[in-house]
Amino acid sequence: MAAGIELLAHLDVVHVLGGGYLAGLWPAAPGAAPILRALASRFGVVDVRDEKSADLLFGDGSPTQVTMTCDDVFLGIDEVPIDPRPAPKYVVCLQSDASECGNQELAALALSCLRSWGARGEEIGIVEGIPGLDRVIFALFEHEIPGARFYPFSGVWADGLPIATDQTWISTRFHPHLVAAAHGAGGLAISVHADYYHSKHESLLKLGSPWTFAGTTPSLDDQTRSVATLLRGTWRTQPTGR
Numbered sequence: 001m002a003a004g005i006e007l008l009a010h011l012d013v014v015h016v017l018g019g020g021y022l023a024g025l026w027p028a029a030p031g032a033a034p035i036l037r038a039l040a041s042r043f044g045v046v047d048v049r050d051e052k053s054a055d056l057l058f059g060d061g062s063p064t065q066v067t068m069t070c071d072d073v074f075l076g077i078d079e080v081p082i083d084p085r086p087a088p089k090y091v092v093c094l095q096s097d098a099s100e101c102g103n104q105e106l107a108a109l110a111l112s113c114l115r116s117w118g119a120r121g122e123e124i125g126i127v128e129g130i131p132g133l134d135r136v137i138f139a140l141f142e143h144e145i146p147g148a149r150f151y152p153f154s155g156v157w158a159d160g161l162p163i164a165t166d167q168t169w170i171s172t173r174f175h176p177h178l179v180a181a182a183h184g185a186g187g188l189a190i191s192v193h194a195d196y197y198h199s200k201h202e203s204l205l206k207l208g209s210p211w212t213f214a215g216t217t218p219s220l221d222d223q224t225r226s227v228a229t230l231l232r233g234t235w236r237t238q239p240t241g242r
Contacts, residue, residue: 016043017072040066050203070207073178080179081160088125088149088162090114091180091187093171095129096136099192106190107140110170113188114145117168121147125162128153129173169211174200181209190214 008014033056040046040057048054049071058066073080092114094106114124124145128134131153142148151162163180169187171177174197177189181204189204189211191197205213 017075050199052199071174071178071203073175074182077179077182082183083151083156083160083162085159085162087164087167089123089164089167090117090119091125091127091162091167091169091171091176091185092138093127093129093134093169093173093176094137094190095134095172095192097130097133098196099172100194101190101192103137103140106172106192107137109190110137111141111144113170119145121145122149124148126150127156127161127171127176129156129176134173172197174204177201177209177211178204181211187211188214 037057045067046057046065047067047069048057049068051068054066054068092110094110096103099106124147126135126138126142126148128151134153135150138150161176161179163183163185165184167180167185167187169176169180169185170190171180171187172190172192177187180187189201189209191201191214201211201213205211
């Protein structure tokens with residue numbers, strides 16, 4: 001490792017990928033904007049995926065020139081593995097971490113939508129984005145959809161995401177939304193954190209994602225039925241390209 005670190009002193013170009021909107025969700029975020037702008041000014045090219053990130057780096061007269069294109073996953077979107085086996089008609093990916101929404105609320109929303117669409121258990125797939133954390137909400141309603149297939153993270157990592165162009169997704173996670181939409185699948189994107197996930201999902205809509213965006217997680221007492229009704233039968237869209 002020491003030898004690898006020493007190589008950094010002799011590099012002409014360094015590419016740093018990843019990150020995201022620096023929100024109060026992260027402990028080190030508050031008050032970090034001036035430091036971040038100073039560090040960004042040392043790079044020859046700074047590109048971000050959403051307007052809030054651009055405003056953060058370019059605000060207050062920062063000399064940094066920032067461009068805004070898309071998430072770095074798009075750089076290799078054609079290489080993202082897709083499960084070659086027959087894909088489920090409906091796919092759900094719901095997180096229990098980094099969320100301002102109750103797990104019971106998300107479970108109720110997903111189940112309400114699935115019932116509204118007439119989805120049968122054997123037509124439903126549950127994708128785990130982070131091991132353990134994405135099974136918590138499914139466990140709350142799995143008894144209501146017997147026959148549903150669970151795709152553990154280890155399986156997704158090995159075999160790819162179960163995606164088809166005629167699917168309907170429900171996802172709180174950003175990257176499943178990105179990859180599924182890029183392959184022509186439709187769905188419902190739910191923001192579980194107003195200061196973080198909202199800008200992430202919104203950036204994909206501005207790039208042409210055909211998904212419906214619930215915005216900040218809806219109050220289920222008032223909006224679950226309307227969201228489910230809105231989505232019923234609307235997801236037979238044409239592929240959006242990659």
